[in-house]
Amino acid sequence: MFVTTEIHRVWIVLATVIAVCTCVPISCPQESCSLPDGIDHQCKDLDAYLKCMKSLSKKCRGEIGYHSALTVSTSEYKKKCNYDSFKNNNSDHYNQSMISHNENECPLSFDDKKEHKFCGLFGDPHLRTFDGKYQTCLIRGAWQVVENLFFGIMVTNDAILNSDSATAPTKLTVILKEHPKCTHQKLYEAQGDIHLPGAFGDGTTSSGPASSPSVSLSWRSNDPSSETVIIRLSYISTIITVTRVGKYLSISTKLPNQLAQPSNPSNDKNELCSSGCPVSEQIDIEQVPRNELDRMLTLCHNSIGPMGHKLTDQYLDWCIYDMMTSRDEQFINASHAAYSDVLFFEPRSLFNRTVSIFEFNPKSTDDINPKSTADASCIHRLNLSVVIVIAMFLIS
Ligand SMILES: *[C@@H]1O[C@H](CO)[C@@H](O)[C@H](O)[C@H]1NC(C)=O
Ligand SMILES: *[C@@H]1O[C@H](CO)[C@@H](O)[C@H](O)[C@H]1NC(C)=O
Ligand SMILES: *[C@@H]1O[C@H](CO)[C@@H](O)[C@H](O)[C@H]1NC(C)=O
Ligand SMILES: *[C@@H]1O[C@H](CO)[C@@H](O)[C@H](O)[C@H]1NC(C)=O
Numbered sequence: 001m002f003v004t005t006e007i008h009r010v011w012i013v014l015a016t017v018i019a020v021c022t023c024v025p026i027s028c029p030q031e032s033c034s035l036p037d038g039i040d041h042q043c044k045d046l047d048a049y050l051k052c053m054k055s056l057s058k059k060c061r062g063e064i065g066y067h068s069a070l071t072v073s074t075s076e077y078k079k080k081c082n083y084d085s086f087k088n089n090n091s092d093h094y095n096q097s098m099i100s101h102n103e104n105e106c107p108l109s110f111d112d113k114k115e116h117k118f119c120g121l122f123g124d125p126h127l128r129t130f131d132g133k134y135q136t137c138l139i140r141g142a143w144q145v146v147e148n149l150f151f152g153i154m155v156t157n158d159a160i161l162n163s164d165s166a167t168a169p170t171k172l173t174v175i176l177k178e179h180p181k182c183t184h185q186k187l188y189e190a191q192g193d194i195h196l197p198g199a200f201g202d203g204t205t206s207s208g209p210a211s212s213p214s215v216s217l218s219w220r221s222n223d224p225s226s227e228t229v230i231i232r233l234s235y236i237s238t239i240i241t242v243t244r245v246g247k248y249l250s251i252s253t254k255l256p257n258q259l260a261q262p263s264n265p266s267n268d269k270n271e272l273c274s275s276g277c278p279v280s281e282q283i284d285i286e287q288v289p290r291n292e293l294d295r296m297l298t299l300c301h302n303s304i305g306p307m308g309h310k311l312t313d314q315y316l317d318w319c320i321y322d323m324m325t326s327r328d329e330q331f332i333n334a335s336h337a338a339y340s341d342v343l344f345f346e347p348r349s350l351f352n353r354t355v356s357i358f359e360f361n362p363k364s365t366d367d368i369n370p371k372s373t374a375d376a377s378c379i380h381r382l383n384l385s386v387v388i389v390i391a392m393f394l395i396s
């Protein structure tokens with residue numbers, strides 16, 4: 001009886017601690033962030049203020065005052081601090097390039113020779129982020145892929161036919177923002193169920209002088225199983241490719257390092273290329289039920305892309321994963337299209353691994369899902385311990 005009373009006490013103390021920790025509100029030290037008095041704030045003050053406020057987002061969750069202050073200053077920041085603040089902050093770029101340019105020409109804001117970053121999204125969405133992370137995500141619905149002061153990319157992911165959980169990009173929107181001397185605002189919209197348009201929404205395919213356009217849109221058609229449109233933004237040393245394979249879309253972009261950071265500190269949404277998918281949206285592909293693994297391995301290993309390449313690295317894993325979840329052979333071609341983009345943009349990032357992760361662990365090649373069985377037995381154990389604790393309370 002002594003032992004059970006002790007346990008009883010320990011449980012009461014523990015329960016009290018948990019209750020206190022979760023119930024006492026943590027104060028929101030919003031006053032620690034401040035803006036100089038007045039209505040017309042400078043961009044750098046707004047920027048510092050928003051960063052400070054952002055750092056309090058956890059503590060201030062649910063505080064109406066905090067959220068309204070954040071909303072008001074965010075909209076002020078958006079209105080005021082676009083292209084100009086970026087220009088001022090990157091004055092050495094502008095200084096250098098403007099010297100060699102005529103007043104009326106579009107200035108080169110970034111140098112082709114400086115370092116660039118690559119990001120790609122395709123399939124059941126598989127993401128390769130700017131900093132080289134490889135993720136497979138749920139991300140159903142609309143998501144921001146890239147957002148900076150010059151352009152934005154949005155994707156919409158929808159359920160894949162024949163699968164209750166898998167999704168893939170079915171709509172892509174690229175928005176070129178208005179830039180003095182370089183381009184008007186332009187929109188490029190692609191949908192999985194129709195051919196890729198050969199022009200921006202306004203019917204144009206370029207901007208600037210024909211000899212050296214600041215914006216140009218062209219077709220790349222070296223692969224009969226896919227359609228690809230290339231958008232070049234020469235003033236910011238950026239290339240975007242939009243590809244359609246079957247009903248599914250993919251996107252890749254390579255841009256200067258400076259544009260790969262989330263440019264707007266007040267943006268609440270994850271930008272997939274710079275922040276990756278939220279942890280709650282990420283999928284561990286090794287946990288997928290291994291439907292017809294041998295057949296899918298063979299199909300993906302033996303497939304040859306439009307440039308005569310075989311799939312390697314994550315692109316091989318992703319092909320096998322997509323085939324096991326959807327059985328839709330379009331995904332083999334989609335993997336090759338994405339692989340072609342990597343070979344084109346960032347071949348050095350490949351390790352050329354020819355054995356897939358699904359072959360590393362031959363024991364689990366049947367339809368058993370080892371991790372989730374482990375999870376289930378863990379839940380059983382938890383259940384059991386709950387029952388024991390309740391029993392002890394009743395005994396004491
Ligand atoms: C401006 O540049 C400074 C230093 O490079 C950086 O810390 C700051 O975040 C930049 N601000 C914006 C708005 O990009
Ligand atoms: C900026 O331009 C001035 C002349 O216009 C030049 O003297 C200076 O070296 C330039 N600075 C940089 C970082 O290019
Ligand atoms: C994949 O591409 C190959 C070669 O271009 C083509 O023959 C095949 O029909 C494509 N597969 C599907 C499912 O469209
Ligand atoms: C993998 O292959 C690509 C393209 O052929 C090459 O550029 C890259 O350096 C290779 N990577 C390694 C680690 O050998």
Ligand SMILES: *[C@@H]1O[C@H](CO)[C@@H](O)[C@H](O)[C@H]1NC(C)=O
Pocket residue numbers: 379380383387
């Ligand atoms: C937990 O135990 C209850 C009854 O003791 C049972 O009905 C329930 O199915 C168990 N849950 C799991 C996940 O084992």
